Amino acid sequence: MHSESARFDQQGFNTNPILTSALNPCDSFLGGGNTGRSNAADWIRTAYHDMATHNSTDGTGGLDASIRFGVEQARPEDVGDGFNNTMEFVTLSLVPDYLPYLSMADSLALLAVLAIENCGGPEIAFRGGRIDAGVPNAPGVPQPQDDLDSHIASFARQGFTQTEMIGLVACGHTFGGVQHSFFPDIVNVLNDPNDTGDVAHFDTTFVTFDNNIATEYISGTTQNPLVVGFNDTTNSDKRIFGSDGNTTMQSFANSPAIFASTCADLFARMLDTVPTGVQLTDVISPIPLWNVTDPSPTITMLLEDHTGGTGNITLEFVGNSSSTGGKYSAAWYTFNATDRLNNLYLDAAAGVKSLSFVIDGKLENQNGLGFPIQDAFLFSKTSCQVGFLSGRIDVAVRNGVNPTRVFLQEITTDSVERTVVTEVDISPPSVPVAANSAYSLWSTMMN
Ligand code: HEM
Structure with a gap:
C-alpha cells in the first residue's frame, strides 16, 4: 500500500x-x-x-x-x-x-x-x-x-x-x-x-x-x-x-x-538499471478495484465481526488526489469525521474480520470474499507507558490466536544513512495479563 x-x-x-x-x-x-x-x-x-x-x-x-x-x-x-x-x-x-x-x-x-x-x-x-x-x-x-x-x-x-x-x-x-x-x-x-x-x-x-x-x-x-x-x-x-x-x-x-x-x-x-542481485518488483499500478466515474461516490463500509454480526458506517468524503497529470485519481474518506483522530471505535470482543463496501448503491465484496482484515495483534496505545527515553510497550493479542512469536520492528539508520529494521522479540507473559475479555497483553520494556 x-x-x-x-x-x-x-x-x-x-x-x-x-x-x-x-x-x-x-x-x-x-x-x-x-x-x-x-x-x-x-x-x-x-x-x-x-x-x-x-x-x-x-x-x-x-x-x-x-x-x-x-x-x-x-x-x-x-x-x-x-x-x-x-x-x-x-x-x-x-x-x-x-x-x-x-x-x-x-x-x-x-x-x-x-x-x-x-x-x-x-x-x-x-x-x-x-x-x-x-x-x-x-x-x-x-x-x-x-x-x-x-x-x-x-x-x-x-x-x-x-x-x-x-x-x-x-x-x-x-x-x-x-x-x-x-x-x-x-x-x-x-x-x-x-x-x-x-x-x-x-x-x-x-x-x-x-x-x-x-x-x-x-x-x-x-x-x-x-x-x-x-x-x-x-x-x-x-x-x-x-x-x-x-x-x-x-x-x-x-x-x-x-x-x-x-x-x-x-x-x-x-x-530499472540496478546492480546485479537487486530484484525489482513488478510495475506498480493502481489497483482497479472499482470502475467509478463519480469523483466522490457515496460509500458505506460493512464490517463483519467474529460473532457473525455486521455493522455499517457511512464514510465521509474528505478529498481527491491525482497523479500522472490527472490520468489517475483517488477519493479519500474518513471513518469517523466527528472524532478528532478519525478513529473508529469497535467492540473488542466482536472485533472485525472483514470489510465490504457499498459504492453508489453497488455492493463490492470481492465476490463474497470481502476484504480480510487482521485484528489478532494490536498496538495497545492506551496501556503503553512511555517516559523519557524509556517505557513499556504493550501489544494486545487476541485470545485464542496463540502466536509462536510476537515482535516489534525497530527502525534505525546505519552509518551510511540506510534504513535498518531490527526485530525485537517480546517474551510471552508468564501469567496472562487480560486487557479485556478478548485480548491479553504482551509487554516489553524499552530503554
Ligand atoms: C553524454 C551524456 C551527457 C552529457 C555529457 C551531459 C552533460 C550535461 C551537462 C554538462 C549538464 C549541465 C549541468 C549543470 O550545469 O548543472 C547537464 C544537465 C542536465 N542533464 Fe545531461 N548529459 C548527458 C546525458 C544526460 C542524460 C542521459 C540525462 C537524463 C536522461 C541527462 C539529464 C540532464 C538534465 C535534466 C540536466 C539539467 C540539469 C539542470 O538544469 O539542473 N543528461 N548535462
Missing part, C-alpha cells in the same frame, strides 16, 4: 506538500524563482548520474543512491549542487514519510518519475525494490569534453545502444540546461534577470517535457549549449545527436508521440 501511495498520490489531498509544491509550477526551484533552474531538472539529472556508473558486464553500479556520497559528488563528472539538492528531498520528504518501505534509491527513481509525469511527460512504468549502496561506485558518468567513441562505449557499458544513447540524452535534455557557475568553459554570464543562475537551456521549453529539443535541433534554431556552444570540444549533444546522420532526432522532431513513447521506455530502463 505504501508504494502505491508514494507512486500515485502526487497532487491533492493527503499528498506530501513539499514534493507537490516543488513541482507546482514546474519551474519551481528550492527557495527562489527566476533562477533558470528547476527541481524537476535536478531530479532527472540526479537519477541519470546515479545510474550512469552501471557496468553491464560485471553488474556493479546502477541506481542505488551512491550519488549521495561526498566522494562521488566531488568527482569532476558529478559537478554541481543538484545532486545534494535532490538528496535533501529524498531524505527529508520521501524516506521518512514511507518508513521503512522506500529506499533512498527508490526515492530517487520516484522523484524522476514525479518530475517527468507532472511536467508534461509520459507515464513511466515504475518498479520498486532498489537497494541503497553502502559505498561509492566506480566513476563512469560521461562528460561533455569526451569524444563520441567514448560516449558510445560509456552508454554501452551502462546497457544502452548508440540509438538509445541519442534517445536518452534527448529525453533528459528536454529539461534544464548548463550553468555558468559550474561550467564556465561552456556558458558565459548571461546577465538575464529572469535567469539569475546563468543557465543556458537545452531548448526553449526547459521546464516541460516536449520534443522541442529535437525540433529546434533539426530546424537549426537550437540554442543548446552542448550543440552550438562556443567551445566545440564540449559540444557533446551535437556529436551524439548527429552520430546517426540525424535519423533518430529527425524521427523525434517529426512526431511528439514517438518522442514521448521512446522516452517513456528509455526513462523506465534508466531507472
Whole structure:
C-alpha cells in the first residue's frame, strides 16, 4: 500500500506538500524563482548520474543512491549542487514519510518519475525494490569534453545502444540546461534577470517535457549549449545527436508521440538499471478495484465481526488526489469525521474480520470474499507507558490466536544513512495479563 501511495498520490489531498509544491509550477526551484533552474531538472539529472556508473558486464553500479556520497559528488563528472539538492528531498520528504518501505534509491527513481509525469511527460512504468549502496561506485558518468567513441562505449557499458544513447540524452535534455557557475568553459554570464543562475537551456521549453529539443535541433534554431556552444570540444549533444546522420532526432522532431513513447521506455530502463542481485518488483499500478466515474461516490463500509454480526458506517468524503497529470485519481474518506483522530471505535470482543463496501448503491465484496482484515495483534496505545527515553510497550493479542512469536520492528539508520529494521522479540507473559475479555497483553520494556 505504501508504494502505491508514494507512486500515485502526487497532487491533492493527503499528498506530501513539499514534493507537490516543488513541482507546482514546474519551474519551481528550492527557495527562489527566476533562477533558470528547476527541481524537476535536478531530479532527472540526479537519477541519470546515479545510474550512469552501471557496468553491464560485471553488474556493479546502477541506481542505488551512491550519488549521495561526498566522494562521488566531488568527482569532476558529478559537478554541481543538484545532486545534494535532490538528496535533501529524498531524505527529508520521501524516506521518512514511507518508513521503512522506500529506499533512498527508490526515492530517487520516484522523484524522476514525479518530475517527468507532472511536467508534461509520459507515464513511466515504475518498479520498486532498489537497494541503497553502502559505498561509492566506480566513476563512469560521461562528460561533455569526451569524444563520441567514448560516449558510445560509456552508454554501452551502462546497457544502452548508440540509438538509445541519442534517445536518452534527448529525453533528459528536454529539461534544464548548463550553468555558468559550474561550467564556465561552456556558458558565459548571461546577465538575464529572469535567469539569475546563468543557465543556458537545452531548448526553449526547459521546464516541460516536449520534443522541442529535437525540433529546434533539426530546424537549426537550437540554442543548446552542448550543440552550438562556443567551445566545440564540449559540444557533446551535437556529436551524439548527429552520430546517426540525424535519423533518430529527425524521427523525434517529426512526431511528439514517438518522442514521448521512446522516452517513456528509455526513462523506465534508466531507472530499472540496478546492480546485479537487486530484484525489482513488478510495475506498480493502481489497483482497479472499482470502475467509478463519480469523483466522490457515496460509500458505506460493512464490517463483519467474529460473532457473525455486521455493522455499517457511512464514510465521509474528505478529498481527491491525482497523479500522472490527472490520468489517475483517488477519493479519500474518513471513518469517523466527528472524532478528532478519525478513529473508529469497535467492540473488542466482536472485533472485525472483514470489510465490504457499498459504492453508489453497488455492493463490492470481492465476490463474497470481502476484504480480510487482521485484528489478532494490536498496538495497545492506551496501556503503553512511555517516559523519557524509556517505557513499556504493550501489544494486545487476541485470545485464542496463540502466536509462536510476537515482535516489534525497530527502525534505525546505519552509518551510511540506510534504513535498518531490527526485530525485537517480546517474551510471552508468564501469567496472562487480560486487557479485556478478548485480548491479553504482551509487554516489553524499552530503554
Ligand atoms: C553524454 C551524456 C551527457 C552529457 C555529457 C551531459 C552533460 C550535461 C551537462 C554538462 C549538464 C549541465 C549541468 C549543470 O550545469 O548543472 C547537464 C544537465 C542536465 N542533464 Fe545531461 N548529459 C548527458 C546525458 C544526460 C542524460 C542521459 C540525462 C537524463 C536522461 C541527462 C539529464 C540532464 C538534465 C535534466 C540536466 C539539467 C540539469 C539542470 O538544469 O539542473 N543528461 N548535462
